[in-house]
């Protein structure tokens with residue numbers, strides 16, 4: 001659970017980083033466009049008055065900063081497409097077409113940066129949406145041209161302007177098609193990453209689980225014990241263990257077959273797991289031996305847990321299904337002592353188990 005939360009947090013963090021990069025690129029494109037317009041204005045090619053031009057600059061940059069702010073705060077993460085690439089590229093389109101209207105001599109050059117916007121959007125938008133945007137841009141260019149022609153018909157050459165429109169439309173569609181390809185590659189890569197992450201998670205699970213029962217395996221139990229041992233040494237958090245062994249298990253295999261032995265092991269695992277407290281650890285050490293690790297427990301508490309498990313297990317019977325009637329268990333209980341190693345603790349619990357076995361089995365003993 002905690003692992004999932006951590007992963008989700010990391011995903012959100014990397015998504016935030018990507019969004020910041022995305023919005024910085026958008027700002028850079030608009031900054032270049034602004035610079036170009038300012039240069040054309042200086043040389044008298046941008047046909048607006050100074051105050052009108054400043055107002056346009058103000059509107060463009062305020063809206064861009066608002067977009068930047070939404071992205072930087074992570075507010076857009078609630079959307080399925082948090083970079084807002086579609087509104088961004090449409091915003092570029094409107095701005096570039098409006099400036100194109102005012103620059104007759106270099107019209108195509110001021111709308112060229114729209115291709116950079118398309119390329120940026122292609123990291124997020126599907127091929128179909130990209131083609132749609134490119135067609136819309138082509139229509140917007142034609143409308144802008146129609147308005148400019150209406151206003152300044154005598155000065156403009158229809159054939160040159162129409163040719164430039166054609167070039168713009170063709171390049172837009174080409175960018176959209178290439179962008180669609182980039183997008184598909186990105187999706188395939190994301191898919192592969194997802195599969196890889198799942199495979200890593202499966203390998204991790206396989207490394208800590210026992211094949212037959214699905215419980216934690218010996219290696220993981222020893223890791224947990226070392227961790228509990230360190231917590232005890234550092235923070236004084238005590239813990240206890242129950243070393244559990246099914247009685248006369250060899251006879252089950254011998255009389256009822258190995259499959260029945262496996263079935264009993266699985267049934268016992270499920271029963272023990274079902275009765276466990278959150279925060280406790282239960283696993284199979286090997287064969288018919290199991291280990292219960294009880295954080296923040298002393299030996300009396302652990303003894304109660306062991307006895308409860310023994311009682312519940314005694315009520316299980318496989319006789320009606322053709323298996324053994326009742327299988328008892330023996331438990332060795334030990335609480336970790338200061339300066340005791342994990343090996344020493346396990347040995348002590350094993351001694352308790354030995355005493356339970358030699359005392360007639362079907363009982364728990366504290367060591």
Ligand SMILES: Nc1nc2c(ncn2[C@@H]2O[C@H](COP(=O)(O)OP(=O)(O)OP(=O)(O)O)[C@@H](O)[C@H]2O)c(=O)[nH]1
Pocket residue numbers: 212245246247248249250251253258259260261262265286287288357361
């Ligand atoms: N079915 C099955 N049997 C297993 C598995 N692992 C170990 N065993 C068997 O468990 C039996 C353990 O026998 P012993 O160690 O003599 O212990 P026991 O018969 O339970 O006797 P006590 O522990 O003294 O009560 C052996 O026959 C092993 O072959 C397993 O995964 N599946």
